[in-house]
Amino acid sequence: MIDLYASTTPNVLKIEIMLEETALPYKLVPVNVWKGEQFTEDFLGLNPNAKVPVIVDHDDPEGPCTVFESAAILLYLAEKTELLLPKSGPARYVVIEWLVFQAANLGPMNGQFNHFERYAPGGNEYALSRYTTELKRQYEVMERRLAEVPWLGGDTFSIADIAAFPWVLVQSNRLKESFPFLDRDSTLHPNIGAWLRRCEERPGVQRGLQAHSTLKSGFPDASEDELDRIFGRGRYAYRDSAKR
Ligand SMILES: N[C@@H](CCC(=O)N[C@@H](CS)C(=O)NCC(=O)O)C(=O)O
Structure with a gap:
C-alpha cells in the first residue's frame, strides 16, 4: 500500500x-x-x-x-x-526533459501567477504582468511541441503528460474568462486543446480526477494569520534586507 x-x-x-x-x-x-x-x-x-x-x-x-x-x-x-517512462536511450531523456520542463517552469510560474492573480493584495501589476507573460510564452513552447508529436514526451503518453495535464486543466477551468490564453479551447493553441482531450479520454486519468474530487480544500476556513503563514507575509515575512 x-x-x-x-x-x-x-x-x-x-x-x-x-x-x-x-x-x-x-x-x-x-x-x-x-x-x-x-x-x-x-x-x-x-x-x-x-x-x-x-x-x-x-x-x-x-x-x-x-x-x-x-x-x-x-x-x-x-x-x-x-x-510511462522508456527504460533507456534517448526516448527516456526526452520524457525526462519535458517532465523537468513542467517541474522547473510550468509549475513554479503557475504558482507565482496564481499568487498574484488570486491571493496578493492589489498593487502588484508588475508581478502579475511578468508571470502572465512568462506563462503565455510557456504555452507557446508546449503548442509548438504538440504540433510535432501527440504527447509531450513523444509518441506515447508518459509521466511528462501526467505532470503538465493538471495545471493546464485547472487553469483553464478557473481562469479562461479573465485570461483567454489559458482557455483549453483557445484558437491560440489548438494542439494543446487536442492533447488535453486525449489525456481526458484515458480511464486512468478519469479515475485520478475522481479520486481528487473527494478531497476538500481548507482555503475557505483559513484565518488571516494562517494565510499570512502559508504566503510568508505579515508577521511571517523576512524583513532583514538592505534594500528595505
Ligand atoms: N515542487 C513541488 C511543489 C509542491 C507544492 O507547492 N505544494 C503546495 C500545494 S499547492 C504546498 O504543499 N504548499 C504548502 C506550503 O507552501 O506551505 C512539487 O511539485 O511537488
Missing part, C-alpha cells in the same frame, strides 16, 4: 493519476496546508520542504520508502512499475 499525502492541488492530482494509471493500491492522507498541517514535526520528517505531495511506499522491497517532490514521485513510480 502507498500512502499519498494530499491536498486539493494540481501537484497532488499528478500523483493520483499516476497511481491510477499504474493500478497501484494507495490511500489518500489529507493534509490541510491552509491550517499548517505541513509544518508539524511528523510531516517535516517526510518532507523537510513542508509541501504536498509526498508518498510513503510500504511495499518497497528495501523497506518503507518516502518520496517528496511530484516529479521525483512520478519517476519513482514509473521505475517501480516500468510504465
Whole structure:
C-alpha cells in the first residue's frame, strides 16, 4: 500500500493519476496546508520542504520508502512499475526533459501567477504582468511541441503528460474568462486543446480526477494569520534586507 499525502492541488492530482494509471493500491492522507498541517514535526520528517505531495511506499522491497517532490514521485513510480517512462536511450531523456520542463517552469510560474492573480493584495501589476507573460510564452513552447508529436514526451503518453495535464486543466477551468490564453479551447493553441482531450479520454486519468474530487480544500476556513503563514507575509515575512 502507498500512502499519498494530499491536498486539493494540481501537484497532488499528478500523483493520483499516476497511481491510477499504474493500478497501484494507495490511500489518500489529507493534509490541510491552509491550517499548517505541513509544518508539524511528523510531516517535516517526510518532507523537510513542508509541501504536498509526498508518498510513503510500504511495499518497497528495501523497506518503507518516502518520496517528496511530484516529479521525483512520478519517476519513482514509473521505475517501480516500468510504465510511462522508456527504460533507456534517448526516448527516456526526452520524457525526462519535458517532465523537468513542467517541474522547473510550468509549475513554479503557475504558482507565482496564481499568487498574484488570486491571493496578493492589489498593487502588484508588475508581478502579475511578468508571470502572465512568462506563462503565455510557456504555452507557446508546449503548442509548438504538440504540433510535432501527440504527447509531450513523444509518441506515447508518459509521466511528462501526467505532470503538465493538471495545471493546464485547472487553469483553464478557473481562469479562461479573465485570461483567454489559458482557455483549453483557445484558437491560440489548438494542439494543446487536442492533447488535453486525449489525456481526458484515458480511464486512468478519469479515475485520478475522481479520486481528487473527494478531497476538500481548507482555503475557505483559513484565518488571516494562517494565510499570512502559508504566503510568508505579515508577521511571517523576512524583513532583514538592505534594500528595505
Ligand atoms: N515542487 C513541488 C511543489 C509542491 C507544492 O507547492 N505544494 C503546495 C500545494 S499547492 C504546498 O504543499 N504548499 C504548502 C506550503 O507552501 O506551505 C512539487 O511539485 O511537488
